């Protein structure tokens with residue numbers, strides 16, 4: 001591997017008549033790589049050279065002779081010289097190192113430390129869309145990186161498998177189940193059923209009442225409802241697994257929201273005991289104004305049911321106890337920034353400092369389509385399977401025009417297409 005730092009020090013040294021060894025000790029790595037890959041602060045030389053740092057920086061820049069195949073560019077910012085290394089060269093160098101050893105960059109800084117990565121986390125009976133793809137790819141990469149650094153990593157797919165909508169799904173299945181062959185394209189058909197039952201609920205209060213009843217039965221562990229719910233879950237996972245296989249991601253736990261449904265009582269109790277629970281319009285909330293968060297965190301709705309946040313709080317408690325995590329990462333779009341701010345603040349009343357300080361929301365930008373924001377409800381979603389198929393087809397098209405003689409075009413197109421999706425996301 002080229003020693004970039006040494007090369008920079010050598011070249012600087014020639015311009016100022018100071019030993020390159022000394023120069024090298026001054027070279028820093030900027031925190032933000034906008035300021036270069038290496039930076040040389042000229043403050044250290046100001047006394048010796050009796051000049052202001054920005055003047056020194058400019059003089060060095062004038063005199064320095066750089067091999068652009070190694071150092072692409074140098075910029076003066078105040079008293080600093082910022083050096084940018086040649087991207088193509090570093091890429092080649094890294095690839096060379098990787099081919100020599102499988103352990104390139106590997107360390108054991110994570111030994112004895114536990115990391116939980118909560119990622120992907122789609123909702124069952126709903127399509128896996130581009131938003132979930134981002135979480136899957138970013139979370140999968142974090143998972144691999146932490147593992148590589150010796151951490152003990154637990155990948156959790158916090159499935160959205162709980163909520164009143166399953167009462168509706170059960171009713172829809174009871175009414176029209178025989179019309180749908182769920183052995184193929186199950187998710188689309190479930191979405192269709194869901195849209196249908198929702199429309200009917202709007203017209204007919206009696207149907208809505210039956211849906212509520214189903215959900216109650218499901219919560220109480222009724223056999224028929226539970227089996228049906230499990231069936232929906234299985235069908236969804238079968239389709240999700242196809243995508244996970246293609247992307248090469250794996251999970252250590254599939255404990256989703258439903259897993260925590262019987263673990264929320266403890267959360268409510270603990271908050272009550274600490275005097276943190278207050279009533280507001282019939283709902284039970286935790287006021288977070290003192291934390292600088294204007295919107296309180298709802299723990300129980302006016303009808304007594306818990307919400308997404310309550311289950312996430314139960315999950316924090318469970319993960320602290322089960323995994324004894326040093327960090328728990330949530331790879332979820334920025335749309336949920338407020339949700340995580342709220343639950344992290346409430347977590348202070350539930351777990352020790354070690355745990356609540358280790359909670360991190362890995363927020364990323366949402367995907368906007370030319371047609372606006374994605375919404376399952378409005379039918380404005382791009383299905384990830386379609387995206388993958390299209391990308392692979394595009395790759396094949398390019399191969400066919402640019403490299404028509406290539407053998408195993410399909411195999412290459414598949415690899416290139418999938419890599420394009422992964423690395424574009426990253």
Ligand code: ARG
Pocket residue numbers: 118120121122123158159160312330332
């Ligand atoms: N199911 C949620 C969604 O699709 C994401 C869940 C993220 N994880 C969590 N622990 N809240 O929006």
